[in-house]
Amino acid sequence: MMMRKLLIDWGRLLLLAPVTLLILLAFVIPLLAIVPEAFGGDAVGRFLGIFGSPVYRTVIWTTVRISLEATAITLIVSFPLAWILSRATGKKALLLGLLVLIPFLTSILVRTFAWLAILGQKGLVNATLLSLGLISEPLPLLFSEPAVVWALVHSSIPMMVFALVTVLKRIDGRILLAAHTLGANPLRAWMGTVIPLAIRGIQSGVTITFLFTMSSFVAPAFLGNQRQQMLAQVIQSEIETGADWAFAAALGITLALTATLAVMVLSAVARHFSRWQRPSLVPAAKPQQQAQEVDTTLIRQPVAQPFSHGNFRSIFHLGTRLAEPTYLSVISFFILLPLVVLIPVSFSAADVLVFPPPAYSMRWFESILGSSDWATAALTSFRIGAATSVLSLFLATLTVLGFGRYFPFHGAAESVVLSPLTVPSVVFALGAYLTFAHVGLVDTEIGIIIAHTVLIFPVAYLVAFTTYTSIDPALSLAAASLGANPWRTFRTIVFPLLLPGLAIGAMLAMLLSFDESVASIFLSNLSVKTLPRKLWEGIRFNTSPESAAVSVMLLAVTCVVVIAGMAIFHMRRKKSPIEIASTSLNR
Template identity: 75%
Template sequence: MVEREPRGRIGSVEHVHHALTRRTENGTMARSSGLATWDVNWGRLLLLAPVTILLLFAFALPLLAIVPEAFGGDAAGRFVRIFGSPVYRTVIWTTVRIGLEATAITLVVAFPLAWILSRATGVKLLLLSLLVLVPFLTSVLVRTFAWLAILGQRGLVNAMLLNLGLIEEPLPLLFREPAVVLALVHSSIPMMVFALVTVLRRIDGRVLLAAHTLGATPLRAWLGIVVPLAIRGIQSGVIIVFLFTMASFIAPALLGNQRQQMLAQVIQSEIETGADWPLAAALGITLAITATVIVFGLSIVARLFSRWQNPSQLSAVSSAHQTVLADTSLLRRPVTLPKSRLRIPALFQSGSMLAEPIYLGVISSFILLPLVVLFPVSFSSADVLIFPPPGYSLRWFERILGSPEWVEAGWTSLRIGATTCVLSVMLATLTVLGLGRNFRSQAAAEAFVQSPLTVPSVVFALGAYLTFARVGLVDTEAGIIIAHTVLIFPVVYLVAAATFSSIDPWLSFAAASLGANPWRIFKTVVFPLLLPGLAIGALLAMLLSFDESVASIFLSNLSVKTLPRKLWEGIRFNTSPEAAAVSAMLLCVTCLIILVGIAAIFGRQRGARLLRSNRAPV
């Protein structure tokens, strides 16, 4: 017989303490852990089965399908054609060059923003988070289209220069490599900031003060202390941004010319025209191998910069120089600075006070300008993109809302987004519970779950097209939903896993010791605590699916057209303000969903505070 719990108020300190410390007479203490038995049976494998099946058949299999397509038939002649042709060699070099340029510029531009965000609190933290989050959740297609209205011959930049009298005729800013790099940097800043901010939060800000008191200049303190301490975040951000820029085809297609063609752009063109699928597969292999080699090289460089952080290497160096004694007499010498340097701290202090506001103003304008320009252009009365508009009209919105094609594309994206959201949340919940906290080979399992984030999206879209075409899933909502779920599920899992790791495991042990089975533990303890993370993941899944462009463009054509696909066609063949009106509506929907999510989070926190304040003391 199992010892019964004493009567009393359930949830009291005494009640939980007794539940956690009780012992059974028949030696069945293993059952008191509840979820401990879950680890030794098939339940955990059943929880992980759905995501395993999805990633094997909808992610790994499409990637493997590229290989036989690329190496079948005259494979040697195909790759000789790629690497032997000056045209394709130029495309490969252009892809690598633009990717490295955009990555380097993004790192330099985004690092100060990530540092300021890591030190911000209160309202400043909320505003900076929104500054990074809103562009990140806005479609790349929308952001790239906005640069047409900024850099066009009748766009914002030329209009300002003409009004100021600095130029006599519009400058050719579009269809050049700087325009492509500028758009890629704008799209990559949020990804770099997210990769850096988690590492920068762990750095004690007083190290800069200590370095300054020891005589280091601000530049030397940053390069010698902050940058080495943040090298892991820099490595992650550089790899993520480089893979994104290498696989981009929207920016070079809209803002570049034939000289700025990139590999992903050529692959998309081959798939869309159906001219040569084996060649497209071979180009996909080339893109993947090129990206892998360069990422490997970047990782080696990052490892060289972080060698001094390895204690074993430091100990080896110190043991090899045991006979060398440090000269401690330097510590007793007085430090004298030249008189000319005595005025530098005051000058630097005043300059540093202005540097942050100026930087935030410039970076905020750069991030928000493409999104803000969309609104006046969408109300333009002109037939082409002109900024500022000669007049204002609602005719473009009336045309969109009155067009059956645009309305149907919107409903299609909404259905696909809602289904992807539900599937991603369900898979994330099952995966989090299946992996738990003590899963064997935890690191390998999480790497497998997050593997879709490490593959260029255009390579996966190419493999998905080749695989889905064989089973009739191309140009269907089911095929697009599967592809969106593969790409978006890892993001939802990361949010859910972070929330699950913050849940106290002793709450589940206490519920199990009180006789609750695993299902009841999940329903009454784990799920309510996991719900905030799942809600945030659901919002992210909905937004990312609604704005996803790459897989939608590859897998949809005539029967099924999502809003990004329809917008892509409208921008390519007609740069009228109609596309700006659609982009403005998408941006409004994105901001509305973000505001609803923030309001829900703050409402829940306020409710929890009120509940704690009104709760009677135990």
């Protein structure tokens, strides 16, 4: 019995060996490679040049300020959507899920480019205001801090919603009814009950969003000016020019330290607001003191009833009923507008971005489909995406089986597996560039596949692990009691039930790799050009509708894959686990 247990433990460790090697060789070592590069040679002068220069101090402060502004706005506008989604069922839940999911799976380059068509001199906003006679000349909306912030907010909403929904689902909605019954007004009921209970989700969402905005360089590069330069943008510029790798590494260390300090402050604030959830941190009063401090007259006081008059109560209830549909209309418009506006622009006959287009034409689609450069970039991205999807699926399956249902120190081990999600992507891309350059993997498909796998594998693992934990363990026990060995139990019971999650994880990995921008821009240049890299160059040097046509094609592919994945998932769910297991056993 002991020997069998030891064999099982060694088998689980062998299953975890591939992901351990990936994290160590392709993630930890690249991050550590930044340190000697940054601190080698004249390190003191290098860092003094950063922190002693008013230019770089301004860049650091601008990065923190814009990230805090975008994170705060994202939290405010996303919390109601997350709450509604956590309470939705049926078609409403499906539609809201698609509303959040499709923009999340759309390239950050596509979403950012759309704001050029909205905020430009001849964009949607200025065209609308001019047609209404509210302004006499176009407003300078582009190349400003508000443009950068709103683009970052638009890109961050899905991440914030996903972080909040998992926590909000566990909150009993009846606590709001109880708070209203005890006389609390709506604002006090939310601030006193729901917000404190959701503080863990808020902390997670704020941390993820802040790290994302800190490492963003696409939005400030397209929509900002010199005064809105952020650290990631400067790092990308240093790497692209190849002027000073050591200085770029020092900037990467600066970005990582700044992000770490800011996250520590945000976590301390979150712990302050959640201290009441841990009674051990609150000193308990003595029974005698409690008895003396109780004011029994409060029990006899009548509960205040706000809006006791009939007219005011009717207005209040009407406003409550209209609040949710009004909010959903506004947030849906904000989320979908940058994607929808690309469609008419992509069919424009003009040579520049104009909304509405003066005439419509297929010229840009014909140009793309007839261009060998775009076709080569698309095929390169497809190969990289397919390889990343297969590797991520393989590693996710091994890792889920290695962890199993009970694994010692599972929390610590899982945090290591998910660690690529907690590091600013631009810092990892910088480390990968510095490391891969020494082994000849820069500007190669293999190097980009490795980087994509590191960044995307945690997402595939989360989907696969969630599916695995939802499988009833009694099915495996029943198969074992009927004489099935572990391999046959996995092949006929576990794998068929795990397959829907693996399929969704594979499709997510494919889409995320196809649209991944940061690592692709850092690690590809002349020999290998992915679609995001080609699109990056097209938007930077030519803001013609050609980039809008490429963006629409990418958006269409994303929508088709997402809808197909959801259809497969729902068809699979129609069968019960016992039916799937019995069908597999009969084979």
